Amino acid sequence: MLSRIYIKNFALIDALDVSLKNGLQVITGETGAGKSIILGALRLILGERADLKSISKTEEKSIVETEFELNNQFKKFFIENDLDYEHQTIIRREILPSGKSRAFINDVPVTLDVLKELSSQLIDIHSQFETSNLFTSEYQFKIIDGLSENKKIIEDYQQDFSEFQSLKIQLKKFQIQFSENTKESDYKQFLLNELEDLKLDEIDYDDLQNQLSVQENAGMISENISQILSRFHQEEIGFLSFFNEAKNKLSKIAEVSSGFSELDERLETSFVELKDIISELEDESEKIEINPENLVILSELNNKINALFLKHNVSGIDELKEIRNQLLGEQKGTAEIETHIAEIEENITKKQKSLQSLSDKLSKNRKKSVPVFIKKAEDLLKKLGLEKAKVNIELTDASDFNQFGKENIQLLFQANSGFPLKPIQTAISGGERSRVMLAVKKIIAESDELPTLILDEIDTGVSGKVAEEIGNLMREMSNDMQLIVISHLAQVAAKGNDNYKVVKEDVNGKTQSTIISLNKEEKLNEIAQLLSGSKITEAAMAQAKELIG
Secondary structure (H helix, E strand, C coil): CEEEEEEEEECCEEEEEEECCCCEEEEECCCCCCHHHHHHHHHHHCCCCCCHHHECCCCCCEEEEEEEECCHHHHHHHHHCCCCCCCEEEEEEEECCCCCEEEEECCEEECHHHHHHHHCCCEEEEECCCCHHHHCHHHHHHHHHHHHCCHHHHHHHHHHHHHHHHHHHHHHHHHHHHHHHHHCHHHHHHHHHHHHHCCHHHCCHHHHHHHHHHHHCHHHHHHHHHHHHHHHHCCCCCHHHHHHHHHHHHHHHHHHCHHHHHHHHHHHHHHHHHHHHHHHHHHHHHHCCCCHHHHHHHHHHHHHHHHHHHHHCCCCHHHHHHHHHHHHHHHHHHHHHHHHHHHHHHHHHHHHHHHHHHHHHHHHHHHHHHHHHHHHHHHHHHHCCCCCCEEEEEEEEEEEEECCEEEEEEEEEECCCCCCCEEHHHHCCHHHHHHHHHHHHHHHHHHCCCCEEEEECCCCCCCHHHHHHHHHHHHHHCCCCCEEEECCCHHHHCCCCEEEEEEEEEECCEEEEEEEEECHHHHHHHHHHHHHCCCCCHHHHHHHHHHHC
């Protein structure tokens, strides 16, 4: 319930603060007094775009603040949006002199999207020119589902439908990815096979180059080692014999002169090292084997590696390993994608079965409720002066699931007898729209918990008995909800549980609008004025008393 409206520095309103109650709240006032300004301010609470031109005093910010009495059903919204839930919740919009606007819920800054999501559940503003939503499938399904008591089923269905849509998006994404991967899959598998066939983890590239070089130069290496060893071991002039003789003579010298001891030790060390070198050369000489077959194997392996270096534009075995691992991951990824696709398709099939079951229940309940809607709507329209009006709801099977089931809906209307029913958007006139919408709102109010409904002069153009019926209808609706009505009809004003008047006056040479709460006497005078004009007559007063009852 909307319990308070506070507006500051907005258009003709310097400051306005009004408390509202439950039931039928009727707002009257002369044309141009500022009723539309109040509605414009409330639309800011609904998240509509702020206009810098709305600021009266351009050096100060403009404020629109509303207070709502909430029940516990809104706690989930507050938790999901990290807000503190308060039974008395305050929603505020501010327009700064810079033109920027800010939104707050219980003094916590929020985005306009969050503000819209909450306020749309709290206020429904409807004017005589705003009936286009009556033409939408969403609104028409809302009408019939309210009568069908489909609330829980439609919630379950739309939860499944949302998940179904998400699964289809996932499936498409994976299918595109799988298709792209598959296009190059054969070539990538060929590259992977090439790299895996080489057994890269077993290759020591430096050792391979060394083995290859040894095989390619085995004859030269063997010949030179043989010559070196021959020179060392010749009996007459062998270098080893000469070195050994020199070492013995230097040892004798060192025995008689300590100055040669260090040289003796160095020569001894060199002799040991030389013998070790000769021994290793002899070992290596025995290992060297000229093997043409082995040379071919090593050359082929080296050529394959170099070819892959060139193909992949790399220069090392480790880089080839990285490419191999990447290709392996891609191939595994493709297989995983294929598995994901199969899983998603299975889940989609399950969701389709669930959606089919729920949509069948929805359709069955709706078809039962169509005659109920027709009876209620036509009875109400007769009271509202459309005695010949006929309505119907046409439900047809849809080719696929939509947000409301697996069927399409069309609200049909005809105001005059003897003519076929047509889709309401093509059959209804401007003068009929508001009364049809009022009847629809009344039917919804009986079966669903509606937010605060604000009706802005939707009773324009009617009078007499129809006006009386509109007032009665609004009073009935207010038994189930808070209904705020802006009206020029005395018959409507008389039905108000509480009445308010928008007035415009000059304050210090400046025109300002505000709203005042009317007591019983002021309400009586206002209704009489609505009946007779600026000069209240005794007849108008008597009629006003009769209307109030």
